[in-house]
Amino acid sequence: MSKFSRMLRQALTVARRDFTATVFTPTFLLFLFAPVLMIGFGAVGGIGAQSIVGDDSQMKMVVIAPPSQAPTLLETDRQLRKLFPRKSELAPPPLTIEAPHGDPAAQARAYFDSDKFDAAAVLYGPLDKPEILYARRGWSEAQFLTQLAEQSLRAQKLGNAEPLATVTQTAVKRGPASPTGRGQAASIGAFSIFFLTLFLSGQAVGTMAEERSNKVIEILAAAVPLESVFFGKLIGTFGAAVLFLLFWATILINATRLLPPEIASGFPSLIAALGAPTYALLFIAYFTMSYMLLGAMFLSIGALTSTQRELQMLSLPITIFQMIMFGLALAAATRPGNWVEIAAQVFPFSSPMAMIGLAGSSPAIWPHLLALAWQTLWVAIIITVGARVFRRGVLKSGSPKRKTKIEATA
Template sequence: MSALRRQIRQTLTIARRDFTATVFTPIFLLFLFAPVVMASFGAIGGLGAASVSQGATDKARLVAMLPIGVVPALHAADEQLRPLFDGEARPPALMWRAPASDAAHAAHAALKATSSDVTAVLYGSLDRPAIVYAAGRRQDARYLATVARQAALIERAGSVPPAPRLERVVIDTPTLGGRGAASFAAVFGIFFLTLFLSGQVVGTMAEERNNKVIEILAAAVPLESVFLGKLLGMYGVAVLFIAFWATVLSQIGMLLPGDMGGDMAQFHPAIGILPFALLFAAYFTTAYLLLGSVFLGVGAQASTMREVQMLSLPITIAQVAMFGLASAAVSHPGSWLAIAAELFPLSSPFAMAGRAAAGTALWPHLALLAWQLLWVAIFITVGARLFRRGVLQSGSAKPVWRRLLPRRSDARVM
């Protein structure tokens, strides 16, 4: 058996060992269903906040103190303008009150009343309207002013104009907005997956350092094979996690309403769905291997779980920084910032995934994938050497490329 085949076999043995040791445990089920727990807590908090916000919105009111004759035009204007707002942006309900002799004093009194939450009051006339509003509710006052202008136009026209006929058309071709959304989604998707999955690589060496297993492995297998094998084993765990949740979400996606499916059609990468999916998987792989190799090399220097926990914060900051750099790069394609993000090893997978959604050229992706894999090899080699010298206190071994080449004496015999 050649040296290369032996090292590949040793690497795969370490990967299989770490994969089975992680997956075939009850703790892995908790890790697998961690998104459900996180989503449950998020949903509970979101529902509580939404109920409080919705309750406050339902109690708020806009008041119009105008003559009774302009009320039909006022309500017609409100019916035309209110559909333009959706969700939390929808203004409070509009109600009419009879104007008082001192309109300004009555408007201020309505704002200060404790019986109802009045946010803005329109008084005077449609020709010369006046509005008072509570602090922080300037948007409601602007809406009320727009309603007054629209009602004045309806009054002058003498009738409410007919509503236009709306026709919905689904555009199959990708739009610029759809490409931009796909680019950001690609960057965010890789960032979220690597943030959630690659952090576990940090602590893979700490336990084996404590129980002296790493010394046995280092005596039998080259450290480069140990590092790469552990990295591949954790990558297999990440792929299993993604495959499980991708299957679950694909079944849930079949239950989406038709309108939502039509809106998702605009979310279309320029390079095509299938090439984009392949490139996304490739860039997630390189992003995981790059960040994982760095985290593995840094985490290998930690001897206790407390030190591993202390490393979690700078690791998270590094991942967020790569996400910010890649997000800025996809917002300014072709700029020096984009080029720097695409060439810097740790941010390159994020930025190139965004570029895959916005462009159609394939050769830059092949070149950058090779570039990223080269840096994976560099990070693993450097991490193994630092571990060998700093932790095992042993001398530097021959580089892996020299061990894989045949000896000069063997070459002469052949």
């Protein structure tokens, strides 16, 4: 058996041990359902923020106008609301027409002190020179009332508020060469790799630090080479991450089949330049490389820490560094052909995210083969350097320094 085969077999043994120790524990169930907890906390935070901001269901717009103008104003309001999607948060609040009595300015000001509803904006006066009062959050409603007065005045001069043009609208599906679809595929792919890698690779650093504190790593180092230990642990944690992804991918794929057609059609059509099957394979490959690169870095850091405080202090800069790499990859996606794109594709930690962006916008396949080989080389470099630093700095078992000629003759 060759040396490489022996090291690979030892690494797989360590990987099987770590995978079993990670997956077959109650803690992994909590990790598996962590997205549910995150969504729950996000929903609670959203409800709390909405209650702080206030409920917009009580807001209204008011137009003080004679009853003779009410039909024209209501018809114009109905036509202007077609510019907004149904039940959209951007749609203006309901419109109320009130007959003038007394001083219109005082009447308009009094609506802002009403305890029956919240007045967002109030219009009074003639339509050719209207006055509009609006609250702090009613600027967009004031713009809507401005257009309402303008279009209502035009309808009065024409003598009819009904639309003059008969328009036929037909939905058209974008072709495979759509720049928007390619750009969305590139951006979403880069963000997905960044988020999944950052979320899933953090468990590697805790595993290594824990086994160093209970002296297990020293037992493993005495039995197999440290490079095999590091690589095996990396494969074991990656296997747990793949199990996590398969679990949630199965749930999401089956959940999308239960969505109504009108909701499913609202999702953007992501069209990658290389096609869906090739893009999916490259996404898996680049996620694997991104996980291996960041996981190897986390393993090397966890092997050098002895306390949880040191672990937190060292892992935070790595997280910030990875966010910078994500920003570099997004900058590369928005500047094709620039030096930023080349730098993001060459630098190993930003290369997976930048290259999945390239897969969404360019049909060439050879750069991906070169990039995967380059990233694999850097995974081997990081594991080797991490193992040697751990051997020399922690185990104190490095090879002795060579004696110089002066020391030998002394």
